[in-house]
């Protein structure tokens with residue numbers, strides 16, 4: 671079936687407190703927003719995915735694995751995939767190569783400690799690379815990445831600065847298919863006025879899905895437990911899943927399965 675079906679990947683960046691730590695906001699209010707993702711958001715998401723029998727990919731920073739090992743184990747026990755998402759949600763471009771290598775290694779170590787398994791996919795916490803990131807992804811033998819934007823509904827191979835293929839597959843992301851620009855509200859570091867009407871977000875996501883389905887491509891959606899985990903937004907996710915299922919044109923898969931299914935066509 672996967673030869674012709676759209677590959678729908680529901681991905682969740684399980685940042686928890688690490689998002690706010692990386693922004694230097696470690697006072698009780700922002701840290702509690704992170705904790706909400708681990709205590710409330712994750713439970714709602716896991717329960718919806720179980721009801722719908724959908725496998726998903728969760729990108730987990732090392733800090734989240736150390737703070738919430740039981741939640742990360744629950745994700746794995748439910749059959750979902752875990753990807754690398756930094757150590758304490760660092761933006762790679764702010765790190766010297768030795769620091770970036772250390773963050774990558776510490777992130778892997780934390781995930782192996784909790785899940786017993788090495789991740790084979792990566793998502794940059796800032797959705798951007800430093801000049802060293804690609805080389806480090808090869809060094810640590812990652813097979814795919816999901817941070818960049820040179821396509822929308824098609825996977826592609828990342829090339830090095832010289833234009834040579836790296837063997838690393840990109841599952842492109844986009845701000846259109848990310849819950850944060852629509853919903854995330856924060857006063858600092860800049861005033862981000864999220865709080866979009868969930869119905870508006872659903873209309874955009876359904877339209878993007880139709881685009882992916884037209885070419886039986888990839889529909890790669892990014893969400894965050896501390897953002898989409900709110901009740902009103904979970905309704906949007908549930909309705910989107912229904913739209914995708916009712917179309918009969920897609921299968922929900924992990925990022926690793928999407929890569930192997932799309933590459934085998």
Ligand SMILES: [Zn+2]
Pocket residue numbers: 683684685689755759795
């Ligand atoms: Zn993140």
